[in-house]
Amino acid sequence: MYTENKENTENLLNLARELECRVVYNEPLSAHTTFKVGGECTALVDVSSDENLARLTAEASRLGVRTFVLGKGSNVLFDDKGFKGVVLLMGSSIDDIYMKDSTTICAQAGCSLIKLCRFALEHSLSGLEFAYGIPGTVGGAIYMNAGAYDGEIKDVLKSCTVTDSSGALKVIGADRLDMSYRKSRFTDSDEVITSGEFVLTPANYDDIQDKMVELMGRRRSKQPLEYPSAGSTFKRPEGQFAGKLIQDCGLKGFAIGGAQVSEKHCGFVINKGGATCEDILALIRHIQDTVKEQTGFMLECEVKYIPYE
Template sequence: MANLMNEFPEIDIKQDEPLMKYTYTHTGGPADWLAFPKSIDEVKQLVQYARANQLPLTVLGNASNLIVRDGGIDGLTMILTKLDAITVDGNQVTAQAGAAYIDTTIAARDHHLSGLEFAAGIPGSIGGAVFMNAGAYGGETKQVVTAATVMLPDGTIERLDNAGLDFGYRHSSVQDNHGVVLDATFTLEPGDYDQIKTTMDDLNERRAAKQPLELPSCGSVFKRPQGYYAGKLIHDAGLQGYTHGGAQVSTKHAGFIVNIDHGTAADYVAVIEHVQATVKDKFGVALQTEVRIIGRN
């Protein structure tokens, strides 16, 4: 296989780069090739190259709700955080895939636009938020996204409206068509700056009080099972503080698994599997992961 750094000298590309340097869990083995495209055109070049050369392609944003296995990732991995432009036009905010959701909420606030307050503390990128319909505190991305630009695996670009994104609980059509989110447009309502800021500050204070933000984690690990709360089930199963290697069910919030001492992805997966087995045994509830687990063992 050709050397990608020679193929694309203008793109920041690293070989055998440890992904633990980029994930919120501080775990993850090396990417065979890791690229940081800084334009849509560079994304398209890489997508088309991967397709033409039958190179596995993985796309990451902030890697906040993600576990990369210790064996790393085959082929080409793209991190889109250099695609971070945010523009405001009237009551619409358009943010590129690599823009932080938090920065997007701040841009909306500063333009006196309401509707994104729920996302004030969500640590992911816009691309990841659309990909998985990220939500918090009663709000979901699907409620405010009116369109997104998506690049399909063959390099063609489509503009999908809200219906075309087929949002569900932690789901969008981008997961099904294996596309790459390039940007998203949020349609918001005019609001009062002070009121918007107060709401955002309140949610961030609640998040900081309840969640273990001081330790590396992959965010909320499990989807909410119908009729239950994952964190309460885990707490009631007596699993808070359960530790395997360097990964631990948070003693602050049972819905989080934190890296307390050089934990590995294998440690995380072992804790997840133990929690799933215990909760199933005690309560008959099958916990499904919200966090994406990718890569080779």
């Protein structure tokens, strides 16, 4: 049970300072999400290591302080009022990456997927080309079992290290992560991913690079990367494509406030300019209602809405 005890929140932030983590009060979350939307959080802590994340997570649980672990903010939507609690930011201090052996890469949860893919390329390892250009972190990618172009994180993930409310760090094999389409065991647990191990296949450097360039080109030509968004807004319905269903329903370019169905790719809800969280949620609901009424399909949203309290 979370409390609104300001003393407990301050005790957690004092621990963060003792651990040499940067603490910022009233930080606008619009600056930390790809939608560029969201009010202020009570405080933001730039976590400095896996061990410190484990300690802060355990202490927050003990004190009853509400927290949210945030990476690149590519699949989340914070409320316009913000977040009543402490945001634990997995930033540049938790993005180390290294070779464990000739085919295994270890990457911390704050490492961007682009950095991971480029590292694999540097070592002539294939298997992550599909992820090049996905705007997220290793932690978020494992959490959501990120995927694109017929590839998924579960195809290359060997294991990950997590912490929970007890503060213990433990390694879990990929076969125990219950990974499926845009889902894993973490979507229904209090465990926080701190790193992942990926097993890849040796291949020709030029072939890997050509594939990455090709897929990035396809993204740029088909996706509205010039506008803030959270990537694909909806999960793919069985046997269908969300974007095609939305377009077939005449919603291409439909807007509510500053939120719009992309004219470039109808599977994307974009921030055309000045969109609020409420604009985006209202547009998502309108799309779902319209598609359900006209086609019978209920589109499931990929984006995770984070309420104020």
